[in-house]
Amino acid sequence: MMVSTRYSPRQREPAARLRDEACPLYTAAGSDTRVRLDGRALSIQREARAEQLFPLQRIARVHSGTRVQWSSEALLACAAQGISVVFVDDEGAIAARLLPRPGERDELLHRFQDLLLLPHALDRYGHWLGVSRARIAYWACTRLGAPPGARDPRNGRAWIEHQAQQYAGRRGAERTRQWLRSLAYQWTAAHLSDLGFGHNTELGQAGEPSLARDLAELLMWYLEPPRVGWLRRRFDAARHRGEPLRLPRHVDTVRLFESRAARVLKRGRDITDSLHRWLVSET
Numbered sequence: 001m002m003v004s005t006r007y008s009p010r011q012r013e014p015a016a017r018l019r020d021e022a023c024p025l026y027t028a029a030g031s032d033t034r035v036r037l038d039g040r041a042l043s044i045q046r047e048a049r050a051e052q053l054f055p056l057q058r059i060a061r062v063h064s065g066t067r068v069q070w071s072s073e074a075l076l077a078c079a080a081q082g083i084s085v086v087f088v089d090d091e092g093a094i095a096a097r098l099l100p101r102p103g104e105r106d107e108l109l110h111r112f113q114d115l116l117l118l119p120h121a122l123d124r125y126g127h128w129l130g131v132s133r134a135r136i137a138y139w140a141c142t143r144l145g146a147p148p149g150a151r152d153p154r155n156g157r158a159w160i161e162h163q164a165q166q167y168a169g170r171r172g173a174e175r176t177r178q179w180l181r182s183l184a185y186q187w188t189a190a191h192l193s194d195l196g197f198g199h200n201t202e203l204g205q206a207g208e209p210s211l212a213r214d215l216a217e218l219l220m221w222y223l224e225p226p227r228v229g230w231l232r233r234r235f236d237a238a239r240h241r242g243e244p245l246r247l248p249r250h251v252d253t254v255r256l257f258e259s260r261a262a263r264v265l266k267r268g269r270d271i272t273d274s275l276h277r278w279l280v281s282e283t
Contacts, residue, residue, distance in 0.1 A: 023058065023059070023060055024059075024060050024061050024062070024063060025042070025054055025059045025060075025061070025062045025063070026062075026063045027044060027062065027063070027064045027065065027068050030046070030065070030067060030068075031067040031068075031069070032046050032047040033045070033046050033065070033067075033068045033069065034046075034068070034069045034070075034071075035064070035068060035069070035070045035071065035074045036071045036073070036074055037071060037073040037074040037077050038053060040055060040056055040057070041053040041054055041055045041056060042054045042056065042059070042062075042074055042077075042078075043074075056077060056078070056081045056083065057081075059078075059081075059083050060083070060194045061083055061084045061085070061086065061193070061194060062078065062083060062084070062085045062086065063086050063088060064085055064086065064087050064088070065087070065088060065089075065090070066087050066088065066089050066090075066095050066096075067090075070085075075098060078098065079098060084097060084098060084196070085097070085098040086098075107276065108195050108196070108197075108272060108275065108276050108279070109195060109196035109197055110196075111276060111279035111280065111283055112211070112275075112279060114279075114283040115279055115282055115283055118282070118283070122209060124282060125209060126209075128275070128278050129214055129218075132218055132271070132274060132275075133153050133217070133218060133221070134152060134153060136218055136221040136222065137151065137152065137153040137156045137157075137221050138151045138152070138156075139221070139222075140156065140160070140221045140222065140224045140225055141156040141159065141160070143225045144160065144163065144224065144225055144228055146159050146160070147159075160224050160228065161173055161177070163228050164176070164177070164227065164228055164231055166235075167228070167231035167232045167234065167235040168231045168234070168235070168245070168247075168248060169245070169247075171247060172231070172245075172247050172248050173231070175247065175248055175250075175253075176227055176231065176248050176253050177227070179250055179253040179254070180220065180223050180227055180253060180256075180257060181216070181220050183253075183254065183257045184216045184217075184219045184220045184223060184257075184264075185212060185213065185216040187216075187219070187264060187268060188211075188212050188215045188216040188219055188268065189212040189216075191268055191269075191272065192211055192212055192215070192272075195272065197211060197212075215268075215271050215272065215275070218271050219264070219267060219268055219271060222263075222264075222267040223257070223260070223264075226256060226260055227256070230256050231248070234248070
């Protein structure tokens, strides 16, 4: 089976938007699958199946079975385009990985690796993280109408949780915070993977600092105004109908996150762009 998301051959979009909407491509694991280069697209061919074309600009990375037959031209095109190719065996384990040449997609990775070679690298990174946390927390707290004394990360977090508990109770507030935090982490981990970070890189195996954890925390601040606003609307609706307030469900929290997909994408990229600009100034 082959899966590629959000691609329609009838769509003709600007190159920048195509790159922004790049998604992973998963190829079938069988030996009857062949991958060739057809102009600026990968041609996927299987016996007794129609050929499928996937523009390189729409591909973030490729997950391929080890028995899939690749042409050298297709592999080199992926490398030139900045697309990593992960080869997975029949047991689901990663057997090999083709890493692209340094470029736009993995520029952040190389800059971060350079930073870690410098003296006091973790202290310098920690300072950037602290400044970023304070800035985004101030934005979120101001957006929610927090008083001036509750707009720093520590006091702001307590104030936001107090607001959430007023509208959903302690358990409901805790549930939605944990669920959104998990979704933010998953999104951030996938975003960093597209930028070249991962468990199979030396940096990913080191595990310190945890970029996914740290950047997901920053992203979570951007999700606080939608979370509190949603809980407030649920509270007001239940009171208006004269019904007891029910605990928020996981599926509804996921829908809230997905309804903000475009905003999450923008905010997430704002965070990594900010990190990249800082790395350029430091390295």
